Amino acid sequence: MRGEGIIDIHAHLWLGRAERDAALMRRAAERYGIERILVSSLGSHRPDGDEIAALNRQTAALTASDSLFRGYVTVAPELPGSLDALRRGAEDWGAVGMKLWVSCLCDEDVCDRLYDYCAGRGLPVLIHAFAKTAGQLPGESTAENVRRAALRHPDTRFIMAHLGGNCYHGLPLVRDLPNVWADFSGSTRRADDLPYALEQLGAGRLLFGSDMPGSVTASLGQAMAAPMAEAERRAILRDNALALFPSLGGMA
Amino acid sequence: MNADLCAFAGNWPFRRLRRGSLEDVLADHAARGITGGLMSSLDAISYNDPWEADGPLLAALAGTGWRLAMAADPTLPRCGARLERGVRAGAAAVRLYPSVHGYGLDSPCVSDLLRAAEDLRLPVLITVQLEDPRLEYLLRQRPVDTALLPELAARHPRAALVASCCPRALLPEAGPENLWADTAGLGQALFPLEDLPFPAERLLFGSCAPLQCLDSALLDIPPERREQILALGPERFWRRIHD
Numbered sequence: 001m002r003g004e005g006i007i008d009i010h011a012h013l014w015l016g017r018a019e020r021d022a023a024l025m026r027r028a029a030e031r032y033g034i035e036r037i038l039v040s041s042l043g044s045h046r047p048d049g050d051e052i053a054a055l056n057r058q059t060a061a062l063t064a065s066d067s068l069f070r071g072y073v074t075v076a077p078e079l080p081g082s083l084d085a086l087r088r089g090a091e092d093w094g095a096v097g098m099k100l101w102v103s104c105l106c107d108e109d110v111c112d113r114l115y116d117y118c119a120g121r122g123l124p125v126l127i128h129a130f131a132k133t134a135g136q137l138p139g140e141s142t143a144e145n146v147r148r149a150a151l152r153h154p155d156t157r158f159i160m161a162h163l164g165g166n167c168y169h170g171l172p173l174v175r176d177l178p179n180v181w182a183d184f185s186g187s188t189r190r191a192d193d194l195p196y197a198l199e200q201l202g203a204g205r206l207l208f209g210s211d212m213p214g215s216v217t218a219s220l221g222q223a224m225a226a227p228m229a230e231a232e233r234r235a236i237l238r239d240n241a242l243a244l245f246p247s248l249g250g251m252a
Numbered sequence: 253m254n255a256d257l258c259a260f261a262g263n264w265p266f267r268r269l270r271r272g273s274l275e276d277v278l279a280d281h282a283a284r285g286i287t288g289g290l291m292s293s294l295d296a297i298s299y300n301d302p303w304e305a306d307g308p309l310l311a312a313l314a315g316t317g318w319r320l321a322m323a324a325d326p327t328l329p330r331c332g333a334r335l336e337r338g339v340r341a342g343a344a345a346v347r348l349y350p351s352v353h354g355y356g357l358d359s360p361c362v363s364d365l366l367r368a369a370e371d372l373r374l375p376v377l378i379t380v381q382l383e384d385p386r387l388e389y390l391l392r393q394r395p396v397d398t399a400l401l402p403e404l405a406a407r408h409p410r411a412a413l414v415a416s417c418c419p420r421a422l423l424p425e426a427g428p429e430n431l432w433a434d435t436a437g438l439g440q441a442l443f444p445l446e447d448l449p450f451p452a453e454r455l456l457f458g459s460c461a462p463l464q465c466l467d468s469a470l471l472d473i474p475p476e477r478r479e480q481i482l483a484l485g486p487e488r489f490w491r492r493i494h495d
Binding site (some may be wrong): 189 | 267268269270271384386387389392399406438439441442443444461462464465466467468469470471472483
């Protein structure tokens with residue numbers, strides 16, 4: 001299905017497994033009617049500059065070769081040259097947004113100039129956010145970090161991934177921030193998270209994401225089941241992404 | 253008949269379920285063509301006498317295509333007698349929650365329960381994980397050593413064991429013919445039923461609804477395998493128990 005399909009704003013390529021992951025996602029796109037998939041590449045928790053470059057090369061290569069995919073440039077803000085990496089992504093290979101790597105909290109000072117650049121070019125910033133009961137990673141942001149970053153950068157548009165991990169913790173913290181959107185990607189398939197998100201943020205600030213090559217059905221099933229008007233469902237599955245990512249505008 | 257072998261109704265103490273009442277669960281399943289299966293009470297999990305919740309659920313299921321999977325905690329005294337009472341009343345299966353009730357599958361009390369279940373011809377559903385461990389609140393689920401399941405099934409050949417709500421990474425090896433698995437919990441990757449190390453003919457549909465999203469569970473079943481997993485598999489499961 002191409003033309004009026006779903007836009008998945010959150011999917012990944014694992015370092016060194018890009019072809020395998022892309023092949024799986026192509027099959028998923030065919031089966032579930034996904035028209036465009038926005039991917040970023042993932043590697044180790046503490047990457048160096050060479051690894052970040054390798055991650056972005058594989059994203060760039062895929063997006064150049066298959067129009068199903070568009071890419072985020074992966075940036076580890078604490079590394080020297082992070083702004084250059086962001087510029088190369090945006091200006092050389094057409095990245096549609098920045099994926100902030102989990103090596104540093106999203107409200108640390110080193111992120112500021114990156115957010116300023118993104119605001120200037122209209123690039124949304126995708127932030128993994130998760131408030132875990134156990135196993136929180138160093139550098140893994142929660143909605144509290146997203147809130148601080150968004151307040152400090154009101155002209156930058158942020159996407160808080162996974163509804164902040166624990167939606168009951170995360171969504172109230174960003175409810176009053178119009179520059180924060182949320183996606184409900186992830187392996188969590190609880191039936192009540194999306195209805196809660198609709199109450200907190202409204203359909204206009206929610207985006208469909210899958211976290212592929214993890215499960216796509218976790219998110220898609222919730223999008224099908226949640227009680228909302230069809231126009232709202234369409235907004236979440238497609239229209240909000242078109243509005244947030246100007247470079248996807250040609251699809252409309 | 254399409255069947256869900258892993259459905260629940262009731263209250264979950266740790267977060268609000270918007271469609272958790274029995275009426276909602278039955279209606280949501282019926283709207284998707286599922287008119288029967290095994291239903292368990294969420295309330296019974298935390299009751300010292302699970303039958304306090306299971307009894308009313310059993311009564312409410314009368315006249316539907318659904319049967320009760322009663323809760324049991326084998327660490328409670330006289331568990332065998334409780335099973336007998338449940339079977340006499342009409343329970344069709346027993347559901348264990350080792351991750352919640354805090355015992356290992358190698359505990360002697362599990363063997364005692366399985367012996368009783370064999371005598372009563374009562375299928376035993378072993379619930380591996382109800383909540384994403386990253387999102388637990390108050391309840392801390394204990395990991396379940398699912399690698400013990402094939403051995404348990406071999407030691408109790410007259411019992412029917414089902415690995416239920418089992419994440420794909422914890423799915424045990426195929427084991428003997430009396431070990432089954434439901435699909436609830438498997439869907440953490442793309443195309444979760446492909447390349448499973450478990451025989452397709454022993455897979456049963458399970459949703460873990462309303463804790464988990466019923467539509468997500470259904471989307472995981474490829475159309476070409478839907479009849480096998482939702483209808484033929486459960487029929488074969490019941491035949492094996494009652495023939």
